[in-house]
Amino acid sequence: MDTSNNWENQPADVNRLKGxxxxxxxxxxxxxxxxxxxxxxxxxxxxxxxxxxxxxxDLEGELSVVRKDGSEYGKLEAMVTVFHSDFFSFKPGDSSYANGQETIDGTVRFQNDDGVERPVTFQEAK
Known part of the structure; x- marks a missing residue:
């Protein structure tokens, strides 16, 4: 696979680009x-x-730190996102994580999904 020519070989219709x-x-x-x-x-x-x-x-990502607390899915304690060379750290409001060598940039946002609160992130189009 040649990944150095994606720009020239992707469909003209950007809605068909596959991530x-x-x-x-x-x-x-x-x-x-x-x-x-x-x-x-x-x-x-x-x-x-x-x-x-x-x-x-392009590659962006997210890392979740989940403490094993005896529950089925554990407890989210922190989240780090990366895009390009920028890293942003987030934590739930009740997390004990604090500023240190890196700063906490914000609070994790949650969305109710069928009665379960789940953390959410987003990526911009393009």
Missing amino acids: MAYYSIAETPTHWFIMYAFYHPRDWTDFPFFGLDEHEN
């Missing part, structure tokens, strides 16, 4: 570390004249 989602789970005696990575063959903007970056082979 991929990957995940990984690492487990310790006390925690699960759940990582999601989202691959995009192209990353572009409608406003390149503002100096915004356009490039091939």
Whole structure:
């Protein structure tokens, strides 16, 4: 597979571009570390004249730190997101995580999904 020519070989209809989602789970005696990575063959903007970056082979991601607390799914303690070279740290309001070598950038947002509160993230289009 040649990933150096995505720009030239993707469909003209950008609604047909195919991204991929990957995940990984690492487990310790006390925690699960759940990582999601989202691959995009192209990353572009409608406003390149503002100096915004356009490039091939983009990968963004999110890492969740979940404490094993005896419940079925554990307790979310922290979340780190990455896009390009920017990392942002978030925590639920009741987490004991605090600023240290890195700063906490915000509070994790949750959405009710059929009676279950689930953390949510978003990615911008393009």
